[in-house]
Amino acid sequence: MSRTFWFSPVPPSRTDIAQYSARIVPHLSSRIELQVLHPGAAQGDGQLGAQPMAGVSPRALNASWSCLYNIGNNPVFHGEILHTARRHPGVVVLHDRSLQDLCHAVLDREAADNGGMASYAAAMAHWYGRPGREAARAVHAGDATISSIAGDFPLFEVALQGALGAVTHNPLVADEISERFPGMPVATLPLPYSPPAEPAPGPPQLTPDRPIRLVMFGYLNPNRRLCEFLRAWAQSPWKHRFELDLAGEMNNGPEVRSAIAEAGLGERVRDHGFLPDDRLDALIRQAHLVLNLRNPTMGEASGSQLRIWANGAASVVSGTGWYRQLPQGSVLQISTEREHEDLLALLDDLAEGRIDPGKVARRGAQCLSASDPALYAAALAEWLVERREAMFAHWSETALIEATARNYAACTPPRFIPRLPDRLLG
Known part of the structure; x- marks a missing residue:
């Protein structure tokens, strides 16, 4: 068996996917x-024996x-990984269903550098x-945000078009991939985490004489609902009982700081910035409850939920996507x-002792066994070996069909191409 290339950020990159690779490789x-x-660029500590992508030739990839x-x-x-994946077929490990931020940043730049590649707007129209x-026009005009359209237009198709197969950690996403790319081999595996x-x-x-400590960590983008939580906290009659x-x-720091000031919570919120793993784990272990909200979810x-469970903490999540499937x-x-309303009720229940964080944490810790x-790694390696021939067969068949369709389209006079009624296009 010749060498397999694993494309991924690696530690100390500030992303959980780097930590995922450190666990799996x-x-x-x-x-x-x-x-x-x-x-x-080259990583100074050489973790996982990683090399820069730029140092590997197309010939090496083909071999x-x-x-x-x-x-x-x-x-x-x-961005760099997507650029290569779209040119050299391989297996995509899809960590996010929505790739809106990625595609919005990468596709227009690719279109400018190489007129043969589709722009962001063209990709949105195509899929x-x-x-x-x-x-896409609304986003470019400033009438909509990437986050607001991510649920309806995820654009994971951009990464998977031309791929040999896909790996996902969410059964709902696997079903969606199979619907969009019939016949593509797809593996669904539980996201790994080291105990x-x-x-x-x-x-x-929880005691009446001590503050109730809350924690939120990670990339605190608007979909993490921090501002929405702050507004609910400001209205709670138990406002004085909590610390965060x-x-x-965060990419919306001014909005968050404004929300904190308007709510009068400046003395109850501590912003630590990015923390190394040991300090973050210690902070999670000190919390009565971790806020792991996401809406829309990507x-x-x-990975943050697995980290919470591994640190023996309780958490609250938005009831959507992967989180909605978690064991009761x-x-x-x-x-x-x-x-x-639910956030206000949550604060009430915590303050009045109707929630047992320890019980929630113990039930969550049981989920780590999977x-x-x-x-x-064993399941992934076995799937790659078993499905390799099927991947190449499906890829070749799909490529042949697409090439034939393009050839027929190029030589068919426009008057022979049927036009669908507008009512069917909207």
């Missing part, structure tokens, strides 16, 4: 010959046994017809339709 390397390639492309929504970490085209060296003690006890620690990066299985009792859930990295 040692186990996967024992089963297949693996070379890790990372985007950007490989397989290429696995880890693709998420952040263009900083995945979603007139509604997609209009949504802690020592069992976590569980959340601290923030850890991570369709991801949540392993998390608290907020309805996306009644978000404000996330063993060694088992994940």
Whole structure:
């Protein structure tokens, strides 16, 4: 078996997909010959034996046994990987259902550099017809945001067009891939997470004489609902009982700081910025409850949720996507339709002792048994070997059909091309 290339950000990159690779690569390397390639410049610490993508020639890619492309929504970490995946067929490990941020950042730049590649607006029209085209125009005009259209127009199709197969950690996304790309081999595996060296003690006890500590961490983008939580907190009669620690990066910092000031919560919110793993884990273990809200969700299985469980903490999530499928009792859930009311009720229940964070944390910790990295690597390697011939057969058949269709379209006089009525195009 020749070498397999694994495209992924690696530590110390500030993304959970880098941590995912750090968990998987040692186990996967024992089963297949693996070379890790990372985007950007050389990493000083050489973790996972990774090399820069730019140092690998197309000839080496063509001679490989397989290429696995880890693709998420952040263009900083995945723009270069998407660029290569669209030119050299491989297996896409799809970490986010919605790739709107990634495609919006990458496709127009590609179109400017190479007129043969489709722009963002062209991709939206290609995959979603007139509604997609209009949504792209609204984004470019500033009448809509990427986040607001991500649920209806996820654009994962851009990464999967021409792929040999796909790996996902969300059964709902797997079903959607199979619907959009009939016949494409798709594997659904539970997102892996390394268990802690020592069992976590569980959340601290709720007592009337001590503040209730809340934590939110990660990329605190608008879909994480931080501003919405702050507004509910400001209206709670138990406002004085809570403290909030923030850890991570946010792209709407001015809006968040304004919401904190308007709510009069400045002395109760601490912004730690990005924390190293050990300090973040310690912060999570000190929390009575972790806020892991997402609406809209990008369709991801949540590495942050596994981290919360591994640290013996309780959490509250938005009842949508992957989070809605979590086992009963392993998390608290907020309805996306009644978000404000549910947040107020959550604060009431915490303040009056009607929620037992320890019970929620213990039920969540039981869910980690399905996330063993060694088992994940074994299942992935087995699937790659078993489905490899089927992947190439399906890819070849699809490529032949597409090439034939293009040839017929190029030589067919326009008057012979049927035009669908406008009522069917909208």
